[in-house]
Amino acid sequence: MAAKASDSGGSGEILPITPSLSETTSGVTAASQSTQPPSSTSDVDAVCVPSYSRWFSWTGIDDCEVRSLPEFFNSKSSSKNPKFYMYLRNSIIKQYRDDHPRKISFTDVRRTLVSDVVSIRRVFDFLEYWGLINHSSSSSAKPLKWDEKSAGDASSEPPTTVKETAKRICNGCKSICSVACFVCDKYELTLCARCYVRGNYRVGINSTEFKRVELSEESKKVWSEKETLQLMEAVMHYGDDWKKVATHVTGRTEKDCVSQFVKLPFGEQFVKESDSEDSLEAFDQIKGSADLESGGSDKEGSSPNKRMRLTPLADASNPIMAQAAFLSALAGTKVAEAAARAAVTALSDVDYEAEKNASGDPNRQEANGGEITNSKRAWADAKSLIQKEEQEVEGAIKEIVEVEMKKIRDRIVHFEKLDLEMERSRKQLEDMKNLLFTDQLNIFFHTRKARKSEDRVDVQT
Amino acid sequence: MKALGSSGWKGPVKFRMPTAENLVPIRLDIQSEGQRYKDAFTWNPSDPDNEVVVFAKRTVKDLKLPSAFITQIAQSIQSQLSDFRAYEGQDMYTGEKIIPIKLDLRVNHTLIKDQFLWDLNNFESDPEEFARTLCKDLGVEDPEVGPAVAFAIREQLYEIATQSVASAKESRLSKKSRRGSDHGSASKASGLSMDLVKLFSFKSSVVRKRKDLDVYEPVVDLLTSEEVDALEAREERHAR
Numbered sequence: 001m002a003a004k005a006s007d008s009g010g011s012g013e014i015l016p017i018t019p020s021l022s023e024t025t026s027g028v029t030a031a032s033q034s035t036q037p038p039s040s041t042s043d044v045d046a047v048c049v050p051s052y053s054r055w056f057s058w059t060g061i062d063d064c065e066v067r068s069l070p071e072f073f074n075s076k077s078s079s080k081n082p083k084f085y086m087y088l089r090n091s092i093i094k095q096y097r098d099d100h101p102r103k104i105s106f107t108d109v110r111r112t113l114v115s116d117v118v119s120i121r122r123v124f125d126f127l128e129y130w131g132l133i134n135h136s137s138s139s140s141a142k143p144l145k146w147d148e149k150s151a152g153d154a155s156s157e158p159p160t161t162v163k164e165t166a167k168r169i170c171n172g173c174k175s176i177c178s179v180a181c182f183v184c185d186k187y188e189l190t191l192c193a194r195c196y197v198r199g200n201y202r203v204g205i206n207s208t209e210f211k212r213v214e215l216s217e218e219s220k221k222v223w224s225e226k227e228t229l230q231l232m233e234a235v236m237h238y239g240d241d242w243k244k245v246a247t248h249v250t251g252r253t254e255k256d257c258v259s260q261f262v263k264l265p266f267g268e269q270f271v272k273e274s275d276s277e278d279s280l281e282a283f284d285q286i287k288g289s290a291d292l293e294s295g296g297s298d299k300e301g302s303s304p305n306k307r308m309r310l311t312p313l314a315d316a317s318n319p320i321m322a323q324a325a326f327l328s329a330l331a332g333t334k335v336a337e338a339a340a341r342a343a344v345t346a347l348s349d350v351d352y353e354a355e356k357n358a359s360g361d362p363n364r365q366e367a368n369g370g371e372i373t374n375s376k377r378a379w380a381d382a383k384s385l386i387q388k389e390e391q392e393v394e395g396a397i398k399e400i401v402e403v404e405m406k407k408i409r410d411r412i413v414h415f416e417k418l419d420l421e422m423e424r425s426r427k428q429l430e431d432m433k434n435l436l437f438t439d440q441l442n443i444f445f446h447t448r449k450a451r452k453s454e455d456r457v458d459v460q461t
Numbered sequence: 462m463k464a465l466g467s468s469g470w471k472g473p474v475k476f477r478m479p480t481a482e483n484l485v486p487i488r489l490d491i492q493s494e495g496q497r498y499k500d501a502f503t504w505n506p507s508d509p510d511n512e513v514v515v516f517a518k519r520t521v522k523d524l525k526l527p528s529a530f531i532t533q534i535a536q537s538i539q540s541q542l543s544d545f546r547a548y549e550g551q552d553m554y555t556g557e558k559i560i561p562i563k564l565d566l567r568v569n570h571t572l573i574k575d576q577f578l579w580d581l582n583n584f585e586s587d588p589e590e591f592a593r594t595l596c597k598d599l600g601v602e603d604p605e606v607g608p609a610v611a612f613a614i615r616e617q618l619y620e621i622a623t624q625s626v627a628s629a630k631e632s633r634l635s636k637k638s639r640r641g642s643d644h645g646s647a648s649k650a651s652g653l654s655m656d657l658v659k660l661f662s663f664k665s666s667v668v669r670k671r672k673d674l675d676v677y678e679p680v681v682d683l684l685t686s687e688e689v690d691a692l693e694a695r696e697e698r699h700a701r
Contacts, residue, residue, distance in 0.1 A: 080482070087593075091604075105523035112604035114589045114611045116484045116505040118512050121519070 047100055050131040058090060065089075068126050071119070080119070088113060088123045096133040103134045223260055231257055232264075318389065351375055473552035476626055479618055481585045483507070485545045486615040491533045498526060498534075501612045503589075506542055506549075513538045545619075553625040554632075558582060562617050564679075568609045570689055571601060575679035579614070581621065588614035599681045 055062040061082055066073045072085035091113055096104040110120045127133045182191045223231075227249055234248035234257075246254040328336035354375035477483050484503040491498045500520075517534040520526075558581040565574050575595075580586065592611035601607075669677065684692070 095604075106519050107523035110502065111608060114592045114607040116482065116503045117516060118505050118508045121512075121516065 047097055048135055050135060053130045053132055056130075056132055059086075061086065064130075065126070069122060071122075084115070085123065088115060088120060089127065092120075092124055092127055093132055101136075103136075227252065228260070228264070231261060235261060318392065321389070351379065473554055473629060476548045476551050476553045476622065477584075478615070479581050479584050479586065479622060480615070481587045482589070484615065485542060486612050486619055487538055487541050488616070489534060489537050491530060491537065493529050493533060494527050496526060496530075498524070498530060502608065503612060503615055504538065504542065506545055510539070513542070548623055548626055551626050552629050553622060554629045558621075558625075560617075560621060562614055564610060564613055566609055566613055567684075567689075567692060568606045569603050570684050570686075571603050571606050572682040572684055573599075573601075573606065573610065573679065574682075576677050579618070581618070588618070595679070599679060601681060 049056065055064065061073075065085070069085065072080050073082060075081070092104075092109050095109060095112065106121060106124050109124055110117045113120050124133070182193065183189070230249045231245065231252075234245040238244040238248070242254040242258055245257050246252060249257055252260070331339070354371050478485070483506065485506050487502055487504045489498065489500040513535050514531070517531045517538070520534060521528060521530050559578050560581055561576055562579045563576045566572075588611045591614065592607045595601075595610055596607045
């Protein structure tokens with residue numbers, strides 16, 4: 001054991017054995033500095049680590065490890081902690097490197113590690129997948145996938161990603177998802193609705209981390225000409241009413257329509273103008289309902305639309321507003337209206353009481369000053385909040401406008417360039433025409449001369 | 462600190478391994494087509510069942526066993542797991558049990574003999590941690606000893622846990638009329654456990670008696686190859 005300690009220090013001697021290695025590049029040598037080497041002597045046959053695994057270090061845990069093996073990092077069980085994970089991982093890699101280049105098998109490893117075998121297997125598969133063990137430099141080894149889950153989990157860079165193309169396969173039950181999917185971006189998981197409801201996902205994940213993804217016919221990505229045309233027509237007709245637009249465009253949800261519309265190229269800008277007017281109108285409405293708190297039903301009702309239109313800003317906007325909009329979209333406009341109205345009336349009642357007390361006796365105004373100022377203060381606070389909101393929205397709209405302007409400016413520049421090109425080619429054409437003309441003239445004169453000399457010859461003879 | 466005497470009885474607990482990780486010890490001993498495969502490891506029963514087949518295939522491939530072993534291994538694991546799961550719904554009484562755990566195992570060239578006390582009530586106990594520390598402290602170089610030690614501890618804990626389930630059932634059946642304190646005595650009646658009260662009462666001291674010192678000391682022996690062969694031959698003879 002002691003003799004091999006030098007190798008086990010391992011900065012992963014990342015010296016490519018043959019230059020034909022496609023994976024190890026010069027970037028890999030940088031990795032040797034990033035890891036922590038107690039002084040390691042380079043062995044005769046150095047260990048190769050592929051470049052996509054250069055995050056590995058003996059004493060640290062990288063993000064992709066946390067993502068792929070969440071069971072060790074979710075503190076659900078006291079003994080399955082990061083330290084234990086490092087013990088497993090480091091022992092496996094050490095064992096492999098001790099006997100390099102012999103490939104190490106799972107059974108070799110699990111016999112020497114004090115743990116339950118399935119955890120060992122998961123760590124082993126993970127390491128093998130990322131080429132940290134059993135990585136052979138000669139074959140561009142497609143790692144054996146004993147478990148499809150590990151392929152689905154280890155995302156980002158590994159060599160053979162099982163790309164989920166059109167079909168979405170549920171990581172839980174390995175069936176094809178048809179209706180709705182739940183996607184967890186954190187761990188790159190896709191679950192069908194059944195598995196999500198049943199809680200059939202990995203140990204470490206919270207149900208709140210899943211996003212619902214509707215899969216109608218999975219023709220999401222590409223909009224056909226017909227659909228785009230329909231979208232355009234619908235928007236021209238219905239303008240702001242995305243529900244009607246969605247019904248007019250067959251097979252697309254409201255969200256899809258909105259996002260596609262925003263993405264449409266320059267030619268459709270003029271249609272957008274009228275829409276931006278509409279959005280400003282809606283905005284004025286909001287200003288008008290300057291009641292307390294989250295105020296009017298108009299706001300609630302139009303805020304989903306407003307939100308969808310301002311989708312690029314959804315993250316930047318007030319999270320409470322976003323939640324309110326989301327809830328109101330869920331609950332339906334009527335319910336949201338009723339709720340908002342009730343809230344407003346309740347608040348205005350409070351205000352009314354305070355005002356009644358205040359106005360009742362002008363003599364006691366000083367005594368009631370406190371009450372008045374309290375309610376007035378609340379009212380002022382609310383007002384300032386509203387103003388802040390407005391300002392934020394204005395700022396956001398300004399940004400959008402700027403972006404659009406930039407787009408237009410870029411287009412103008414582009415057209416100018418094209419114009420120049422046109423000019424140039426026209427000039428060329430002119431030149432060539434002139435050349436042609438001079439050539440023709442030359443020929444004409446020549447022929448004339450020739451004929452004249454011919455005639456003279458004829459006359460002479 | 463609660464008064465030890467009166468708290469002899471704890472309510473029944475749902476069966477589980479009395480350790481932090483609810484891991485099951487699995488022992489395999491399969492003979493087929495002239496080849497014998499013996500193994501012992503720990504398994505987490507909350508892992509999905511497809512892991513069993515995956516593991517069986519992996520093992521057969523790694524050890525280059527004939528593929529007939531795959532189904533046999535998988536079946537054996539599954540049956541042990543279902544035995545464990547059968548116990549899981551039932552109650553067990555743990556009482557105030559401190560039990561002696563004995564180690565007497567040979568792994569390749571290393572022989573370990575040891576005995577120590579284990580608190581059955583400590584559901585945060587970790588045999589794996591214990592095994593790792595033992596090997597580190599005793600300077601055991603063979604890495605296969607650790608898992609064997611952990612497995613031995615787990616096996617004994619498992620056995621005692623199942624016994625307590627059985628005894629809980631018996632006591633419930635036989636003593637339906639009288640309840641309460643009798644349960645405490647039932648758990649104490651399983652002769653292995655030591656009475657905490659007696660152990661830590663005023664009369665006796667906590668220091669171990671001299672005659673017990675040898676018993677409780679760990680012994681690690683490194684055997685030579687001939688000794689190993691001799692021992693193996695003897696074991697085979699016993700087995701037959």
